[in-house]
Amino acid sequence: MHPDLPLSVGSLQEFQLRRPEASFTGWFYSLGVEAYELLKPFASDILHPDEMRYFTPLPAERRRISFLLGRFAAKRALRPCLEGVEFADINLVPGIFKNPVVCCPMREPWQVSITHSDAIVSAIAFPMVHPMALDVESINAEKVPAMATQIQDGERAEAIRCGLDIPSASTLLWTAKEALSKTLHTGLTCSFTLFKVHDLARINEAELKGLYTNFTQYKFHAWIRHGCVLTMALPRRTEIIFESGRPHLPAPIQDAGASGNSIIKP
Numbered sequence: 001m002h003p004d005l006p007l008s009v010g011s012l013q014e015f016q017l018r019r020p021e022a023s024f025t026g027w028f029y030s031l032g033v034e035a036y037e038l039l040k041p042f043a044s045d046i047l048h049p050d051e052m053r054y055f056t057p058l059p060a061e062r063r064r065i066s067f068l069l070g071r072f073a074a075k076r077a078l079r080p081c082l083e084g085v086e087f088a089d090i091n092l093v094p095g096i097f098k099n100p101v102v103c104c105p106m107r108e109p110w111q112v113s114i115t116h117s118d119a120i121v122s123a124i125a126f127p128m129v130h131p132m133a134l135d136v137e138s139i140n141a142e143k144v145p146a147m148a149t150q151i152q153d154g155e156r157a158e159a160i161r162c163g164l165d166i167p168s169a170s171t172l173l174w175t176a177k178e179a180l181s182k183t184l185h186t187g188l189t190c191s192f193t194l195f196k197v198h199d200l201a202r203i204n205e206a207e208l209k210g211l212y213t214n215f216t217q218y219k220f221h222a223w224i225r226h227g228c229v230l231t232m233a234l235p236r237r238t239e240i241i242f243e244s245g246r247p248h249l250p251a252p253i254q255d256a257g258a259s260g261n262s263i264i265k266p
């Protein structure tokens with residue numbers, strides 16, 4: 001690995017996946033999109049040669065940022081699980097439905113899930129025996145009409161009963177559906193109405209949870225902070241535990257130093 005590669009640009013957190021019969025460890029990594037300028041000179045140290053062949057000719061800056069930072073976040077999350085494997089030796093190959101497949105020497109099979117918003121890029125690494133995924137979205141009132149096409153009235157009403165305003169409620173429901181679609185690897189190739197949610201409940205000021213009507217074996221946890229919703233879909237009987245209580249989401253640059261969000265109505 002290049003000695004100057006700035007490994008400390010984001011935040012790495014371990015989490016526990018506790019089930020009645022077994023426990024697993026996973027890793028969460030998150031960083032702000034402004035890290036792109038710092039990481040860009042190290043692209044060939046971060047990306048596998050196959051990933052470099054995709055990245056180098058990319059014309060759109062937005063995709064260059066999401067691809068490089070997404071790969072970096074996923075490899076940072078994988079690093080504690082893979083002893084002595086260099087970033088550039090890990091190839092995150094897109095599956096036929098675009099799900100990232102970890103290709104590198106591994107003692108046990110690990111999987112990653114990647115998500116990007118306009119401000120944040122996050123990834124988790126977790127054992128393949130324990131399916132899960134994540135999604136992050138900025139809360140933006142302009143996106144509400146598009147999200148509304150995939151949200152049923154009852155779902156929105158439940159989210160509003162939990163004290164969310166309409167943009168936050170819509171974003172939370174959308175991310176819950178997208179996170180399950182990634183867990184199942186379908187993505188948007190099937191109707192999001194299948195991923196109907198119910199039993200939404202607030203755990204604390206910034207964390208909510210809920211269940212899926214048609215996929216009763218899964219649940220989701222969502223954290224709202226710094227104008228973003230981060231949601232993880234995971235097996236229903238798994239308790240997810242972060243030592244610090246929640247995944248760390250970086251504050252957008254203009255908000256750095258702000259204490260947190262205020263998008264949940266009092």
Ligand SMILES: CC(C)(COP(=O)(O)OP(=O)(O)OC[C@H]1O[C@@H](n2cnc3c(N)ncnc32)[C@H](O)[C@@H]1OP(=O)(O)O)[C@@H](O)C(=O)NCCC(=O)NCCS
Binds near residue numbers: 099100187
């Ligand atoms: C999954 C999906 C809903 C994510 O939407 P998005 O707005 O790009 O959202 P995010 O930024 O949160 O997530 C993007 C990441 O999700 C992952 N992803 C994409 N499709 C995925 C799938 N089917 N299953 C699991 N993860 C998937 C990828 O890692 C991707 O990042 P990358 O391209 O940099 O590797 C959307 O990409 C999708 O529907 N993909 C599958 C459909 C598709 O493209 N099919 C083409 C072949 S039929």
